[in-house]
Every structure is written in structure tokens, then in C-alpha cells.
Amino acid sequence: MKEWRFIDFGLVDIRDMMAMDEAILKGDEGDTFFFWTPKKSIILGFFQKAEVELDLPKCKDYIITRRISGGGIAFSDDRCRQINYGVVGTIDNDLFPLDIIESYKQVCGVLIDTLVHYGLNAAFRPINDVTVDNKKISGNAQTRREGKLLQNGTLLLDFDIEEMLRISNIPKEKFLDKKIASIREGLTWLDRELGEQLDMEEVKNVMKDKFEERFHVKLKTGTLSNKEKELTKSLLPKYYSTEWVYR
Amino acid sequence: MEILKTKPGIHKSRGGLIRSFVNIENGRIKDITISGDFFLFPEEAIFKILENLKGTSANREELLKNIEDTYEKENIQSPGTAPSDFTESIMKALEA
Numbered sequence: 001m002k003e004w005r006f007i008d009f010g011l012v013d014i015r016d017m018m019a020m021d022e023a024i025l026k027g028d029e030g031d032t033f034f035f036w037t038p039k040k041s042i043i044l045g046f047f048q049k050a051e052v053e054l055d056l057p058k059c060k061d062y063i064i065t066r067r068i069s070g071g072g073i074a075f076s077d078d079r080c081r082q083i084n085y086g087v088v089g090t091i092d093n094d095l096f097p098l099d100i101i102e103s104y105k106q107v108c109g110v111l112i113d114t115l116v117h118y119g120l121n122a123a124f125r126p127i128n129d130v131t132v133d134n135k136k137i138s139g140n141a142q143t144r145r146e147g148k149l150l151q152n153g154t155l156l157l158d159f160d161i162e163e164m165l166r167i168s169n170i171p172k173e174k175f176l177d178k179k180i181a182s183i184r185e186g187l188t189w190l191d192r193e194l195g196e197q198l199d200m201e202e203v204k205n206v207m208k209d210k211f212e213e214r215f216h217v218k219l220k221t222g223t224l225s226n227k228e229k230e231l232t233k234s235l236l237p238k239y240y241s242t243e244w245v246y247r
Numbered sequence: 248m249e250i251l252k253t254k255p256g257i258h259k260s261r262g263g264l265i266r267s268f269v270n271i272e273n274g275r276i277k278d279i280t281i282s283g284d285f286f287l288f289p290e291e292a293i294f295k296i297l298e299n300l301k302g303t304s305a306n307r308e309e310l311l312k313n314i315e316d317t318y319e320k321e322n323i324q325s326p327g328t329a330p331s332d333f334t335e336s337i338m339k340a341l342e343a
Contacts, residue, residue, distance in 0.1 A: 046290045049282035051250060052266055072263070072284030100288070100326045127262050127286065127327045144288055 005029060006208065006219035009036035011080060014043055015065045015239040016232075020224065022068055023231035024088050025143070025150040033211055033219060034086045035204055038076040039063065042167070045071040045141065050246050058167045065239045066247075067152065071128060071141035073168065074154060081158035081191070083204055085110075087151045095215055096149055101126050104142060106214075107151045111138050113210035114155070114203065120193055130155075135188035155207070156189035157200060248278045256340025262286055262327025265336040269305075276303050279337070287325040295321050296333070305341055310334045 009017060017036050024032050041063040044050055047070050054064075054073075067074075076082055087107050089096050097103045104127060111130045115122035120132045130138035130153075140153030161184055170183065191197050208219055224232065238244045253268040263285030270278040279300050287293055296317045303313045314330040317323065 045284050047281065047283050047285060047287065047293055049250065049280065052255070052268075052282040068290065070263075070284070070286035070290060100286070100324060142286070143290065 002031075002217045003220045004215070004217040005032045005222040007032065007034040007222060007224070008204070009034060011039060012036045014038045014041040014063055014076070016236065017084075018043065018065055018067055018239045019232045019235040020228070021086055021150065021152065022235050023224070023228045024086065025068075025145055025148060027225060027228040027231055029222075029225050029228060030088060030090065030148065031217075032086070032088045032222075033208070035207075036084050036086075037080055037082055037200070038074075038084060039080065040078040041065070041076050043067050043074040044245070045069065045073065046143075048073065053169055055167055055169055062167070064245055066245050067141065069141040069143035069150065069152065072139065074139065074141075075164045075168070077160040077163050079158045079160060081156075081189075081197075081200065083155045083157065083200060083207065085153055085155070085207070087149070089149060091144065091147055091149050100142065103149060104128050104140060104151070107142075108138070108140055108153070109214050110207060110211045111153065111155055113214060114207045115190075117206050117210065118190070118194060118198075128153075132188055132193055136186060137188050137190070137193070155203070156187075157198065157203065158191045159187065159189045161187060248280055250280055250282075254340065254343035256336045256338065256343055258332060258336035258339055260285060260328040260332035262325060262332075265328070265332060267333075267336040267340040269337055269340040271305050271341065274305055276300050276305055276337075281333070281336070285325060285328045285332075287323060287328065289321070289323070292317070292321040292323050296323075300337075307334060307338055310337055 044066040105124050108124050108130050112122040122132050125131045128140045129136045138155050142151040250268050256267040258265050265283040268280045299317045311334045314333050
């Protein structure tokens with residue numbers, strides 16, 4: 001069985017994590033599945049403007065950065081009960097299809113299998129969401145480079161919706177065509193669905209198992225290569241820069 | 248461009264929300280900015296789209312053709328979002 005590298009970065013500053021994320025995509029190691037949990041922070045999608053999407057004066061105690069993939073804001077409150085994941089793999093029409101939505105569906109399958117394991121009615125909602133009873137529980141974002149894909153996503157265990165609404169400028173148009181009366185009813189998280197707080201490490205282990213089953217690989221814990229570490233070092237200034245975040 | 252003083256055109260495609268901010272001079276686009284949670288590959292091509300729109304006549308047909316041309320030249324893929332969605336968002340900004 002093919003071995004894949006696995007890394008759990010733990011609780012991280014999201015600027016450091018986004019640099020490592022990009023380094024894994026551009027590095028020499030390839031096939032990797034990794035986890036992290038962000039400290040209180042906001043990550044903008046590639047096409048989002050901070051001043052448009054956020055009520056910036058209210059975001060002063062948040063770390064803000066931008067990622068290299070599109071999609072919407074990834075918001076992390078100080079409860080730190082989110083499992084964020086990354087997958088870097090080769091687009092080969094076998095594990096990861098060339099078709100963008102199909103490849104999202106394939107990776108999101110790991111999350112769906114995990115949620116089904118806990119007895120929840122989980123489904124993929126194109127383009128990039130995983131839902132439980134039609135409520136979003138996971139957002140995902142993908143980018144591609146030289147035959148490889150990088151997909152990041154989050155699984156919410158707990159989430160402070162009021163705080164997210166407080167700091168963002170979300171126009172009503174966003175939810176109109178999803179026929180959802182309010183954002184509050186459109187989102188959910190694991191603690192709420194299960195009525196209990198699961199141990200985050202336990203959920204991560206289920207995700208790892210589901211990843212191995214779905215992709216028929218064996219995960220082996222590893223670390224960043226020297227080249228990836230060097231790349232990370234060279235990418236860090238970008239993720240900390242005003243030019244990148246507030247462009 | 249002073250975005251927050253400009254009225255946005257907001258359009259929701261299947262792939263995400265597109266907010267456009269447009270300045271017009273003599274019926275042509277002088278300056279344009281887009282913010283949104285859509286997906287577009289390769290990502291950097293968004294800057295080509297915006298650059299190529301500058302100087303374009305501010306009417307639906309010209310805008311659509313211009314964006315379609317950039318899509319073709321840059322080999323752009325944007326699941327759930329089409330050139331017509333960007334056009335719609337810009338048209339709404341012009342009408343705002």
C-alpha cells in the first residue's frame with residue numbers, strides 16, 4: 001500500500017501555516033495530508049478585499065492573512081475548536097480528478113465519511129461545501145499548480161456565529177438563492193449536531209482512518225523536508241505583509 | 248480607487264459572490280476592482296481580467312466579449328462562475 005506523509009501542526013499562527021501550506025504545494029515531497037488548528041484569525045480568499053469583506057475596525061485583535069486559493073473568509077474564534085486540513089496530491093484522474101468539482105467531491109468525501117461515522121446526515125454541496133441536513137459544516141478551497149492540487153478546508157466543532165457576523169460585511173445576496181432565511185440557520189458545527197463535545201484528537205483520528213480508507217493509502221507521520229522549510233522561510237514575509245493582505 | 252466610497256455591483260453566481268467597484272470616464276471603464284468568494288484558476292488571471300477591462304466601453308456586450316477573450320487567452324476555469332456573471336456584477340455597479 002502506498003504511504004502518504006501525515007503532519008499535525010497543532011495550534012498555529014495562521015500566517016506561519018499559510019507559508020507552510022504553500023511550501024508543501026511547491027516543495028519536493030508531494031503527497032501529504034495535514035492538520036492544524038488556527039489561533040484566533042481571519043483568512044481572506046485570494047479574490048477578497050479586506051476592506052470590502054470585513055468591518056476592519058472590529059477586527060483589531062484578529063490575525064489577518066490571505067491564502068493562495070479562492071473562496072470565502074475562513075474565520076477562527078478563540079474557542080479554537082476547528083480541525084483544518086490540507087491535502088497535497090497529484091491530479092491524475094484516479095485519486096484526484098482533473099474536473100475541479102469532482103476533485104473537491106473526492107477530498108470532501110473524507111469529511112463526509114467522518115460525519116457519517118458520527119451518525120450525521122452529511123452531503124457534498126457543490127462547489128465546495130459539506131453540509132449536515134443542508135447546513136454548512138465545512139468550507140473547502142482548492143488551488144492547483146503544475147499538476148498538483150492543494151485543498152484546504154475546515155471542520156467546525158464549535159463556532160461563534162455572532163462574532164463572525166459582527167466582524168464581517170456579509171451582504172444579503174450571499175444567501176438569497178440558497179433559500180436560507182438567515183446565515184444563522186445555514187451553518188452548523190459538530191458539538192451542536194451531537195449535543196456533546198467530542199475530543200478533537202479523536203475526531204482527527206477518525207478523519208485519518210477515513211482518509212486511508214478512501215484513498216487506499218497508509219498515513220505515516222513525518223515532518224517538513226529541508227527544502228520545504230527553506231521555502232517556508234522565503235514565503236513567510238508575504239503572509240505577514242500589508243501588501244499581500246490588504247492589496 | 249476609493250472602494251468604500253464607490254457603490255458596489257453585487258451578483259451571486261453559483262460559484263460565489265462577486266462585488267464589483269467601477270469608475271467610469273466618458274462611457275469607458277477607468278478603474279475596476281472586484282472582491283468575492285468565487286474560485287478562478289489560475290488565480291493570478293483575475294489581474295489580467297481587470298487590466299483588460301480598463302478602457303472598455305461600459306456596455307454589456309463589450310464587457311462580456313472582453314472578459315470572454317481573457318478567459319480564452321489565459322485558459323481560465325471558474326467552476327460555477329461564468330464571464331456573464333462578472334458582466335452582470337459590473338452592470339449592477341454601473342446601475343448603482
